[in-house]
Amino acid sequence: MFEDLNPEQQAAVNHGEGPLLIVAGAGSGKTMTLAARVASLIERGTRPERILLLTFSRRASREMVSRAARLGTSDTGRVWGGTFHAVGNRLLRLHGLALGLTPDFTVLDQADGADVMNLLRDEHGYSARARRFPRKDTLAAIYSRTVNAGERLTDVVKRHYPWCLDEVEGIREIFRAYTERKRQQHVLDYDDLLLFWKALATSPATGSQLAQMFEHILVDEYQDTNALQADILEGMRPAAGPRNVTVVGDDAQSIYGFRAATVKNILEFPERFPDATMIKLERNYRSTPPILAASNAVIALSPQRHEKTLRPTRPGETLPILRACLDEAEQSDAVCRAVLEHREEGILLKAQAVLFRAAYHSDHLEVELARRNIPFVKYGGLKFMEAAHVKDALSCLRILENPLDEVSWFRVLQLLDGMGPASARRLMEELEVRREDDAHAASPLARFLDEPVAVPKGAAEGVRELRGALGNCLDADVLPPAGQLARLRTFLEPVIVRKYEAAASRLRDLEQLELLASEASSRGQFLADLTLDPPSSTGDLAGPPHLDEDYLILSTIHSAKGLEWDVVHVIHAADGMIPSDMSTGDDDEIEEERRLLYVALTRARDGLHVTYPQRYYRRP
């Protein structure tokens, strides 16, 4: 069944009980090995639903599970696969009651969390001008780092946000209020999904029950997990019981430091799991020798590298191409030409990818591709969930799902004509959206629908319309999520036309949203899925027609993790782009940029083009 595997891969697949650490270089077949191991475990009698497979994205999880299925095991559908966050969400809905979490909680994404911070910043009087208090996104970022890295607030601020040092006490005050506010409103943010999972796993009352759910736990891309996630893993594999846990990673490919990921997790694995077996995969099955040599040369310059020698196994002599271009226009032209040349040689567009550091780096190229009728799908940097009108629609759904969700009320009410922040606040107070603990008063939504409310005269009409829309969604208890969105759309349409420009394309986004909703089984499920696995490519939104067409892949390097293409084009390989000028604060950041380039280069199988413009008209 696994005869193609090399001896080290075989050993990893066949490993029996006990902790296993697989240190695997780029293209050494770790994804394949992990999938084979899942298949093998099932073959050897482990029930699929007793296997937990943690990956860095839902997409990676699907890919891995389907690979395992192709290896001959049929029953992989029942494997618990997903990101730490998605699995946390699932476990907490099942077992959260032990921590006082009711299963009806809703999930905030990081922008929602920032909005809560903003509300609190106003309430606590930190928004006065003249005072330079951190902005909402900064607050959210600081908070997230303290939680995920398990570090003290003052240390985080000192290290990563030194300009906020004067306001540490205010920040602490906001954070305390933030935590309390989330509890009152039955909402969890991304960090809470991990935090509460850890609490569940390490609590004497529930820990062992949770650990016993899974016979085997496997974690992919372990170099990109953070301290909190390592704690969860340890909690799920207590020293007392059998410690069947497999982690796979490559410290040279650690690119999520900005999310508090740390290679310490790999390095310290043998200490946390003392009798761990360690297997190294050092044969690269992906790239031709010249491509691998170039990649190795890039990473060799890293002073913090852990020794690994990655040896090529494939033939090939074509050298990678480094092309200096006059400017961005010439770069786009060069890429288009190279792509088409390879296409002529028989390499499908789909087998080629253009990689870049930041989503906007491909703007110019996208125009050029469109002009030449070269179809493409772009991964990463999609601002769909960030778009105001999408948030508006989702906030309506979230009010229906969780009437205590303050930020959703605040956003939706301000859509109404004549209703600004002050009136919205007043109305929310009247509805008692914010209430002390679990008071048994009528839901704010019921009150809004049934009781007369005091609003500015100008806003009365808007309130009636909102009432109608929300009421209709609720009346028809059986109305599926897509139907609810359709009803809400009739309310939102005039609002969007009045409030935003480019209304037409925004309205199309709402139809898109409705399409996504039509696959969901319930409103709650839809909302959670969307926040835990947001659309990540333009293809996710364009729908299935793309499937049999051929199209070029454009992707951020982050979103290209774990993937491979016959030909890879890396653009904007210039100072200020890679490395990004946003990430030159300290050596660690710069080293991460180096690894980012390494990850980009190692995606290529047969052809590699690296280009950079020598001149930018707008400062980069």
Place this chain on the structure above:
DNA sequence: CAACGTTTTGTTTTT
């Protein structure tokens, strides 16, 4: 005082 329109600023990567 509150809503709304205009100017300025600041711009990565993702669960």
Place this chain on the structure above:
DNA sequence: CAAAACGTTG
């Protein structure tokens, strides 16, 4: 290009 800050109108 979107959100914050500012200034004007209701």
